[in-house]
Amino acid sequence: MHPPDPIPLFSAAAVNTGMDLATAVQQVLDSHWYVLGQQVQGFESEFARYIGTEHCVSVANGTDALELALRAVGVVPGDKVVTVANAGFYGSTAIRAIGAVPLYADVDETTLTLSPMALEQALASQPAAVIVTHLYGQMADMPALSALCERAGVPLIEDCAQGHGASLAGRKAGSWGQLGCFSFYPTKNLGALGDGGAITTGDAALAAGLRTLRQYGWSHKYTVAVPGGRNSRLDEIQAAILRVKLPxxxxxxxxxxxxxxxxxxxxxxxxxxxxxxxxxxxxxxxxxxxxxxxxxxxxxxxxxxxxxxxxxxxxxxxxxxxxxxxxxxxxxxxxxxxxxxxxxxxxxxxxxxxxxxxxxxxxxxxxxxxxxxx
The missing domain is CATH 3.90.1150.10 (Aspartate Aminotransferase, domain 1)
Structure with missing residues (x-):
């Protein structure tokens, strides 16, 4: 008797079964437009509507989303940023890429997300921003955390890489903070067939700043007006695939x-x-x-x-x-x-x-x- 087939932790074949992804890819190939085209524009509009925010700015991956979000709210080298230490170092990577300093706060015993009590202690250190990670699909205590940040006047950034579609009190992950950061890595609940990321926000000025940061910091073509910019763009093929999968x-x-x-x-x-x-x-x-x-x-x-x-x-x-x-x-x-x-x-x-x-x-x-x- 043969042993039973192995059971994987995740199966892209199972998750993507029945989706017509080939047609979506072919549409991009036929368009001959591969970067920042109609598919990206369409996905950004549809994802913002799904999350419940006015704006969505797509980027190359979830870690870029976190770093550019931090830059957009004004984090600079030497600043402290509150985050947790049990979420895979992704927030820490973004913080350290700027030259800022992670300030690690403990998590709630039940949800393993940022503890409001620990955040209250951390805010005494006058951080420049707070990253709240929604972990394993479970949202953090956003009413308490957002109230603490608002009272202290500290920007709150949501790390939603594990929270696509999660909600609390009728509001989706990515709509609570000044900015919500998403990854579309293939294993995510909304996964591309490669890397991808996005930032959601209700603030038009932040959205405009993020669009500048994702394209070298250009104010217009070939003129770099904003420091900290880079090439961080979701490509048309991944955007087309995500548009099929979002519904x-x-x-x-x-x-x-x-x-x-x-x-x-x-x-x-x-x-x-x-x-x-x-x-x-x-x-x-x-x-x-x-x-x-x-x-x-x-x-x-x-x-x-x-x-x-x-x-x-x-x-x-x-x-x-x-x-x-x-x-x-x-x-x-x-x-x-x-x-x-x-x-x-x-x-x-x-x-x-x-x-x-x-x-x-x-x-x-x-x-x-x-x-x-x-």
Missing amino acids: LLDSQNAQRRQIAAHYNRALAALPLQCPPSVNCDNAAHLYVLRSPVRDALRAFLQAHGIATDVHYPVADHLQPAYSHAHLVGALEVTQAACAEVVSLPCYPGMSQADVDRVIGVVQAFFMQDKGPAC
């Missing part, structure tokens, strides 16, 4: 939530910490468990042909490339989460049989007669 985002998010809810019900009795909520506001980008025996569980799943990953194993302030970091407190919740989180397969098009198989193997791990004590 399917809500239904695909619903599939993710259904899988996550099934996991939650089936695994609730085990010595695990399941995601706190997979309701209709959650984009369910990743299904992330917490377990003190995370590494043994991953090894067991791998031995049974099931892929997992850790998002993320090394906190930003402990990355070996940087020997000194500025912290607000000890980041105890952050460091505990990095040691325990594990992501299970959860993506649109995943079969019910595969979902049940993952559940069965996780249950089998904890039912071993001589399994690890939890």
Whole structure:
């Protein structure tokens, strides 16, 4: 008997099945216009309308989106920017690219997103901006966080790379802060077939500044009037693909939530910490468990042909490339989460049989007669 097929953490084949992407690509090829054309304009308009903002400025990737957003609100070398340390170093990369200083604040024990209490402490250091990351599809406490930033007069930038379609109190991720930053990497809930990113905003002046920054800082062709600009543009092919996929985002998010809810019900009795909520506001980008025996569980799943990953194993302030970091407190919740989180397969098009198989193997791990004590 052949062993069952491996179950990947993510399957682009499953996610993209049934989409007519070839026609979208052919339309671009037939147009002979490949950069900043009608497809980009169309996608920016449609995505802004979906998010609920007046403007969307597309860029080359999500990290560029964060960096250009920081530059647009006036962050300069030496400034402090509040962020979290458990979200993969992407915000830290953008901050450090400017020459600014990440100021790491701890996260909420339940959502693993920025803690309002920790932010309140961090604001005493007079940061130039705050990056709030929506993690795993779960939105941060935006009413509390935005109120704190508004009171302090500090720009709030949302990192929505894991929050396409997530919402809170009737407002989507990307519509709460001065700027919302998105990645369209292929594994995202709204994924291109390559790199891509965008920034949403309700501020016309910020949008105009971002359009200048994404094209070398040009005020007009070949005249650089704004420092910090670069070549960071979403190409026409990726924009055309995203226009095909955007109308399917809500239904695909619903599939993710259904899988996550099934996991939650089936695994609730085990010595695990399941995601706190997979309701209709959650984009369910990743299904992330917490377990003190995370590494043994991953090894067991791998031995049974099931892929997992850790998002993320090394906190930003402990990355070996940087020997000194500025912290607000000890980041105890952050460091505990990095040691325990594990992501299970959860993506649109995943079969019910595969979902049940993952559940069965996780249950089998904890039912071993001589399994690890939890």
